[in-house]
Amino acid sequence: MAAAEIAKLERAVWEALVAGDPAADDAHLSADFLGVYPSGFSDRDGHIGQLADGPTVAEYRISQDHHMTLGPDQHLYAYHAAYRRPDRLEWEEMLVSSIWRRDGDTWRNIFSQDTPLGGVVPP
Numbered sequence: 496m497a498a499a500e501i502a503k504l505e506r507a508v509w510e511a512l513v514a515g516d517p518a519a520d521d522a523h524l525s526a527d528f529l530g531v532y533p534s535g536f537s538d539r540d541g542h543i544g545q546l547a548d549g550p551t552v553a554e555y556r557i558s559q560d561h562h563m564t565l566g567p568d569q570h571l572y573a574y575h576a577a578y579r580r581p582d583r584l585e586w587e588e589m590l591v592s593s594i595w596r597r598d599g600d601t602w603r604n605i606f607s608q609d610t611p612l613g614g615v616v617p618p
Contacts (some may be wrong), residue, residue, distance in 0.1 A: 497570045498562040515550035525603035531598045553581040568597040588612045
């Protein structure tokens, strides 16, 4: 099933944020990507553009994985993310929902929504 593959791909997006690698981020996003964030809506260029000044995440942890098949070529992956920004010592947390769509032999992220939980989590 796609669950393990999708979880690995989602972590690859996080790794792109840690590395500050726009090309790696771009490789996982569909042309019609839509992000829904506390700051507003974002398209693929906006998601990739956040890496223009380098990494946006120093380290992260993913837990509480939930998977749902939405159809033969679409998969929802929702989880809890704890992360630390490069310029901060405090960890933040949020719930993330991502939808991935298969395009031939490749899965691409078409949608992501981040829901901040507020507060700080211990390292």
